[in-house]
Amino acid sequence: MEIKVPEKSRLKRAFAVFLAIYILISSVLLLWSTGGNLREAFAGVNFIWLIPAIISSLLFLVLDSLRLHFLSVGFGKPISPLYAAEIILSGFLLAVTTPFGSGGLPYQLWLLSRKGYGVGEGFVLLMSRGFVLFIPYVLFLPLVYASIDSIVLRYIFFYAVLVVVLVLIGVLVRRDFRKKLLSIRYDYLLYAILVSFPAQVIYLSMLYFILRSRGIDAGYVETLSTQLLLQLTTYFSPSPGGLGISEAISSLILSADMGRTNVGMVVLLWRFFTSYVFALMGFFVVMRRVSSDTLKFGK
Numbered sequence: 001m002e003i004k005v006p007e008k009s010r011l012k013r014a015f016a017v018f019l020a021i022y023i024l025i026s027s028v029l030l031l032w033s034t035g036g037n038l039r040e041a042f043a044g045v046n047f048i049w050l051i052p053a054i055i056s057s058l059l060f061l062v063l064d065s066l067r068l069h070f071l072s073v074g075f076g077k078p079i080s081p082l083y084a085a086e087i088i089l090s091g092f093l094l095a096v097t098t099p100f101g102s103g104g105l106p107y108q109l110w111l112l113s114r115k116g117y118g119v120g121e122g123f124v125l126l127m128s129r130g131f132v133l134f135i136p137y138v139l140f141l142p143l144v145y146a147s148i149d150s151i152v153l154r155y156i157f158f159y160a161v162l163v164v165v166l167v168l169i170g171v172l173v174r175r176d177f178r179k180k181l182l183s184i185r186y187d188y189l190l191y192a193i194l195v196s197f198p199a200q201v202i203y204l205s206m207l208y209f210i211l212r213s214r215g216i217d218a219g220y221v222e223t224l225s226t227q228l229l230l231q232l233t234t235y236f237s238p239s240p241g242g243l244g245i246s247e248a249i250s251s252l253i254l255s256a257d258m259g260r261t262n263v264g265m266v267v268l269l270w271r272f273f274t275s276y277v278f279a280l281m282g283f284f285v286v287m288r289r290v291s292s293d294t295l296k297f298g299k
Contacts, residue, residue: 008287014097015283022276025247026268033251033264041265049213053273056202056209061278063199064088064129067192071128072115074188075180079115086285087111087126092275093282107286124180127171131181132192134164136200140228147225153253160232203274204228210269214262229253230270247271 027038034041068084079087087108094104105126112122141161148154171177181189207227211218218226230250250267258266 008290011097011283011286011290015093018096018279029247029251029264029268033260033262040261044214044262045265045269046213046215049209050269050273053206053209053213053269054277056206057273057277060199060203061085061088063195063202067132067195067199068125068129070188070192070195071125071132071184074184074186074192075121075125075128076185077116077121079112083111083115086289089278089282089285090289091282092278093286096276096279111289120176121180124177127177128181128184128192131168131171132189132196133200134168135193136197137228137232138164138168140200140225143221144225144228147222148229153229156253157229160229163232204231206273207266207270210266210273213269214266216258216262216266226253227270231274246275 030038030041062081062085065081065085065088068088069079069081072079072084090111091104091108094107105123108126109117109119109122112125113119117125141164145154145157148157201224204224204227205220207230208218208220208223211223230253247267250270251263254266255263
């Protein structure tokens with residue numbers, strides 16, 4: 001099996017298109033939320049509170065890389081945490097430049113093939129990362145439901161739960177996945193699960209810091225619940241990286257708890273620190289790696 005690794009020129013064009021769309025959507029959202037007063041939107045941001053948001057993004061990347069590293073050791077084909085970070089960042093970049101993030105998986109499989117993984121083995125490793133990522137989310141769901149007091153948000157919650165259940169079932173019904181998962185060293189699977197809890201808590205904390213940057217003193221646990229709801233309802237969007245659709249859904253959910261003036265900037269900052277900052281880092285990582293040659297999986 002072989003793939004044509006994207007040429008640098010094509011990647012640059014795709015990334016330029018993403019940036020153009022991102023700037024357009026951001027401008028429209030800010031104009032809508034502020035009534036055209038963009039200066040007010042930026043003047044209302046306390047940038048000191050964005051420092052812990054940046055730290056949270058970087059710390060999440062470290063823990064996520066460590067999680068993928070533990071899983072790879074458990075499957076008997078270790079990859080370093082640094083190489084795991086490259087795989088993760090590459091996925092973020094290609095997710096925002098292709099519908100449903102479809103361009104990320106082939107490239108990530110190629111990266112894994114360089115470490116001796118077959119296509120099936122690489123797929124199971126990547127799916128295992130998603131599987132252990134969802135474990136904390138499933139356990140957090142009762143906390144989320146208890147914090148919801150809106151009928152509309154409860155309907156959204158049940159939709160999010162349905163998505164999670166269908167994804168987990170879709171993964172577990174695959175016989176190859178179950179067989180490979182049962183072959184993993186359980187101590188390293190446990191390490192990956194344990195790392196997932198602080199990783200996802202840190203990830204879900206970003207909305208709290210962003211709200212504080214706008215002078216909104218929301219409860220920490222309530223904020224974690226809100227961001228988890230946002231994450232679950234914006235997964236699997238047909239637009240590249242959820243661009244546009246995620247902003248619209250997030251604005252709808254957050255507008256129930258805060259004035260429209262704050263919604264635009266909060267959504268933009270939240271999406272930046274939870275997704276687009278990793279895509280930006282991924283751009284430089286992928287550009288450094290790719291060539292115009294035709295590369296093959298495996299040996």
